[in-house]
Amino acid sequence: MNPVLVVHGGAVRIVDKDQKEPVRQGIIRAATVGYNILREGGSAVDAVESAVTVLEDDPEFNAGFGSVLNTDGEVEMDASIMNGKDLSAGAVSAVRCVANPIKLARLVMEKTPHCFLTDQGAAKFAAAMGIPEVPGKQLVTERNIKLLEKEKHEKDAQKLDCQKNLGTVGAVALDCRGNVAYATSTGGIVNKMVGRVGDTPCIGSGGYADNDIGAVSTTGHGESVMKVNLARLALFHVEQGKTLEEAADISLGYMKSKLKGLGGVILVSKAGDWAVKWTSASMPWAAVKDGKLHSGIYLDDASITDLP
């Protein structure tokens, strides 16, 4: 089986001119790291975890270091991961002082009898697993302090603003043994209430993976994504015989028509097909298959190159 790796860097985002290149570079770096794991025979779970870790460490994206701030000016992060082989899943929400929430989500999946830990319990578990605590302030970037200030001064703060600098991250993979997996990680939405949990850690909303169908990772307005179970909905349509592109269009279209919710999805099928779709202004993405790297940010700027 030829491995496939797809990553995204969030939806509803107008990438500033001076940010376009670092965003593209970050996405390509993550795709390359993930794909190299698959190429060397590694598992889909390892590949998606590593790709998302690269993006959590990159301040250009709204996950890990670079996460947007809640109304108290703090970082609270959500993440989830799923193994399509046995439907095992792990998630964390409202975690504050870890560098890589996706690694913690994987530990929840593999080292506990549960699939979802939150807030203080997640922090305790992280400490028990020997994950170093990072001071919350270390995750806060100057850009996100400014973004929160701007958001607080805007009258219509609840309205989705396409100028906001956002960038939830996610990955899906198919490995050479035919296993699929997804990972998604986010700082959520700027100026969110303390304790607000979005779609990203919710299995079926932030992502889904089943070897009999494929894998999906989502981004978008969390309150909308959750209400339609966007990831599972997309895979349902694949199960019903739709192509990946059709399934993505139908499920994103449903979210838009029912809730005016915008977002994006990346998908890989068990057969090794892949698709990327969004209803927002843009979505940085990259996909690697057969050594070819496909990437883009807007609708009309997809490019194909050989993987370095």
Ligand SMILES: CC(C)C[C@H](NC(=O)C[C@H](N)C(=O)O)C(=O)O
């Ligand atoms: C404004 C939104 C649509 C932008 C999008 N945000 C998320 O994906 C947030 C995540 N789904 C949540 O709700 O917690 C982004 O980061 O690109």
